[in-house]
Amino acid sequence: MFRTWMRFFTPGAVHHRLGLVCLGVGLQHGAVPAVGPRVLDGYVAVVISSGRGWYRTPDGRRTAVTAPALVWLTPGVPHHYGPDPDTGWDEGFVTFTGPDTATYTELGYIEPERPVVPLADASGPRDVIARIARAARQGNPLLEVETGAAVHELLVALRRARADLAPDGDPVLHALARDACTGMTVADHAARHGMTPAELRAAVRRVAGCSPKDYLIGIRLGRAQELLATTELSVAAVARRVGYDDPAYFSRLFTRRVGAAPVRFRAQQSRAVPDDWNEGLQEDAEPGPPVAEPVDGP
CATH class of the missing domain: 2.60.120.280 (Regulatory protein AraC)
Structure with missing residues (x-):
C-alpha cells in the first residue's frame, strides 16, 4: 500500500x-x-x-x-x-x-x-x-x-x-574568515591546517563553491564596505584594515568586484551610526605592517 x-x-x-x-x-x-x-x-x-x-x-x-x-x-x-x-x-x-x-x-x-x-x-x-x-x-x-x-x-x-558537512559550519572556513584581514597568504592558511595549497583549495571549493582566494577577498571587501559606510576612515586606512597595504591596488580591486570606486560607494552608502558603534575602528596613529594579497598557490 x-x-x-x-x-x-x-x-x-x-x-x-x-x-x-x-x-x-x-x-x-x-x-x-x-x-x-x-x-x-x-x-x-x-x-x-x-x-x-x-x-x-x-x-x-x-x-x-x-x-x-x-x-x-x-x-x-x-x-x-x-x-x-x-x-x-x-x-x-x-x-x-x-x-x-x-x-x-x-x-x-x-x-x-x-x-x-x-x-x-x-x-x-x-x-x-x-x-x-x-x-x-x-x-x-x-x-x-x-x-x-x-x-x-x-x-x-x-x-x-548534507551529512558530509558539519551542521555548525566548516572549521577551515571559520579559520579563514577569522584571519581574512591579516597578511596571511593562501599558502600560509594551508600550512596552518597541515594542508598543501591544493588540498586547501579542494576543501574550500567543496564547502563554499569557490577558491580560498575568492573566499578571502569576499570577506575583506565585505568588511571594507562596512568601514566605508559607517566610519570616516580614509580609503588608505580602510585598505590597511582589511589587509591591503597598497591603497591603489585595493581601489582597483574594490571597483572591479563591488562595481563602484570606494569613494563613490561611501557617497552612496554612508550611514550615521552611534559614536560607540565605531569605537576602536578609527584610523591608527601609526600604520600597521605591510600585508600581502592572498595568492592562490604555493
Missing part, C-alpha cells in the same frame, strides 16, 4: 527569467512503485525522510538508499530507483529547471555525478517542500514566483543538510 499526492505547474516565459522555476511537487509514502528506467528533461530533488531503498546507475550498479537521503535526477541521465517493498519510504520531490541550474551545479549545490547523497537531517528540505505543496493550491496568484523562490531555498537547505 502507498499514498501519493502531486501537482505540476507550467510557468510562463517571464517566470523562466527568474532563474529557477518549479515544475512540480509531490509527496509519497509507503511501498511506492519503482521509477524507471527513464530519462528526464528537467531536474528532480527526491528527499527520502524515512525508510530505505535502492538506486541503479546507468551502468547497472546498485546503490543502497537509506534515509535521510537525497536522490538527484538530472536531465539526460537514465535512472532507476525505488523503495524496498518490505519497508517502503517517505518521499518528497520537487521538479525544477532554469538557467540558474548551471551556476548551482558549478557551486556544488547540484551534483549530477553524485546521484545519492546522505543527509544528516531531512527536516529542513522537507519543510521547504511542504511550503511548495501549500503554495500549489488552486487559484494562488503568486504560484510561479513563490514556488520558484522556494526552489532556491530548497537547494540551500539540501546543501546545509
Whole structure:
C-alpha cells in the first residue's frame, strides 16, 4: 500500500527569467512503485525522510538508499530507483529547471555525478517542500514566483543538510574568515591546517563553491564596505584594515568586484551610526605592517 499526492505547474516565459522555476511537487509514502528506467528533461530533488531503498546507475550498479537521503535526477541521465517493498519510504520531490541550474551545479549545490547523497537531517528540505505543496493550491496568484523562490531555498537547505558537512559550519572556513584581514597568504592558511595549497583549495571549493582566494577577498571587501559606510576612515586606512597595504591596488580591486570606486560607494552608502558603534575602528596613529594579497598557490 502507498499514498501519493502531486501537482505540476507550467510557468510562463517571464517566470523562466527568474532563474529557477518549479515544475512540480509531490509527496509519497509507503511501498511506492519503482521509477524507471527513464530519462528526464528537467531536474528532480527526491528527499527520502524515512525508510530505505535502492538506486541503479546507468551502468547497472546498485546503490543502497537509506534515509535521510537525497536522490538527484538530472536531465539526460537514465535512472532507476525505488523503495524496498518490505519497508517502503517517505518521499518528497520537487521538479525544477532554469538557467540558474548551471551556476548551482558549478557551486556544488547540484551534483549530477553524485546521484545519492546522505543527509544528516531531512527536516529542513522537507519543510521547504511542504511550503511548495501549500503554495500549489488552486487559484494562488503568486504560484510561479513563490514556488520558484522556494526552489532556491530548497537547494540551500539540501546543501546545509548534507551529512558530509558539519551542521555548525566548516572549521577551515571559520579559520579563514577569522584571519581574512591579516597578511596571511593562501599558502600560509594551508600550512596552518597541515594542508598543501591544493588540498586547501579542494576543501574550500567543496564547502563554499569557490577558491580560498575568492573566499578571502569576499570577506575583506565585505568588511571594507562596512568601514566605508559607517566610519570616516580614509580609503588608505580602510585598505590597511582589511589587509591591503597598497591603497591603489585595493581601489582597483574594490571597483572591479563591488562595481563602484570606494569613494563613490561611501557617497552612496554612508550611514550615521552611534559614536560607540565605531569605537576602536578609527584610523591608527601609526600604520600597521605591510600585508600581502592572498595568492592562490604555493
